[in-house]
Amino acid sequence: MVLLIDVGNTNIVLGVYENNKYVTSWRISTDAKKTSDEYSIQTMQLFRNAKLNPDNIEGVIISSVVPNIMYSLEHMIRKCFKKEPIVVGPGVRTGINIKYDNPKEVGADRIVNAVAVHEVYKKSAIIIDFGTATTFCALAQNGNYLGGSICPGIRISSDALFEKAAKLPRVELENPGHVICKTTISSMQSGIIYGYIGQVEYIVKKMKQEMISLGEDEPIVIATGGLANLIASETDAIDKVDSNLTLKGLNILFQKNKE
Structure with a gap:
């Protein structure tokens, strides 16, 4: 499974794909004041509610228009999923x-x-x-x-x-x-x-x-x-x-x- 995170100014959308097929998604409020621990608790609760195992996440990718939230989110990903996220930006292959x-x-x-x-x-x-x-x-x-x-x-x-x-x-x-x-x-x-x-x-x-x-x-x-x-x-x-x-x-x- 792949965890996809789209960070907007108002909401963060988290989605899960498996074998290139949509599984589920959630929408939470964007809050730059939240710590990585707070995002960890919220994300793990979403996975539990959906009966998904975080250990099955093979990779994570983030798109963000809110730079000052990235520190907390990246630390949450390392803590919860033991992965280094791909961050959309310079150096990422796009094909366009x-x-x-x-x-x-x-x-x-x-x-x-x-x-x-x-x-x-x-x-x-x-x-x-x-x-x-x-x-x-x-x-x-x-x-x-x-x-x-x-x-x-x-x-x-x-x-x-x-x-x-x-x-x-x-x-x-x-x-x-x-x-x-x-x-x-x-x-x-x-x-x-x-x-x-x-x-x-x-x-x-x-x-x-x-x-x-x-x-x-x-x-x-x-x-x-x-x-x-x-x-x-x-x-x-x-x-x-x-x-x-x-x-x-x-x-x-x-x-x-x-x-």
């Missing part, structure tokens, strides 16, 4: 060619998603990851990572509205079903959700135009992340939601680098 001006600036999560799409779908693609930030990545069919866009995530936008407007409440992120709404809460939900859908559709449209002008076929649009289904259900701009895209990419990278 990053065309950024400075490739080191590309977040590990974006690289992992691009690897998954290149290996699994083998097409020109636009990858949208609905996380703390929403990222749009353009991937050529030959594996060239062309670049992309980064926007505030839906929750960040919603929280900013609540924090900066004195009379507006915090609202659940759910579709009100109408654009013209008759309560403050549903009006906020309408503006947040449909406004974000409009943003997604416009950026996808512009990225497709630029990719086609570079000689690519019309790209497939793949979404992942916690709120991908909420947005995808209201727009034709997204072709497929792949909730396990990052875990797939981490497993692929582990297989490429395990020796």
Whole structure:
């Protein structure tokens, strides 16, 4: 079995693959203040609840956009699994060619998603990851990572509205079903959700135009992340939601680098 760890700004996703097949995954809060002992207790409890034996983990790979949490996580892995983790970053074989001006600036999560799409779908693609930030990545069919866009995530936008407007409440992120709404809460939900859908559709449209002008076929649009289904259900701009895209990419990278 392989343990896959994707560290985001809000959540850490831990996944287990066996023989290149998904077994299970868990989502816990990202907390840089936790010690390696605290992460060890939490991780071992997850394994016990799932009736998985930690001794069967043959290797561990980590993708992280939170540098100050890595010390605790790496020590947890050495303590619990007696393994030295592969950390996605410079020196890791990916099979894709990053065309950024400075490739080191590309977040590990974006690289992992691009690897998954290149290996699994083998097409020109636009990858949208609905996380703390929403990222749009353009991937050529030959594996060239062309670049992309980064926007505030839906929750960040919603929280900013609540924090900066004195009379507006915090609202659940759910579709009100109408654009013209008759309560403050549903009006906020309408503006947040449909406004974000409009943003997604416009950026996808512009990225497709630029990719086609570079000689690519019309790209497939793949979404992942916690709120991908909420947005995808209201727009034709997204072709497929792949909730396990990052875990797939981490497993692929582990297989490429395990020796």
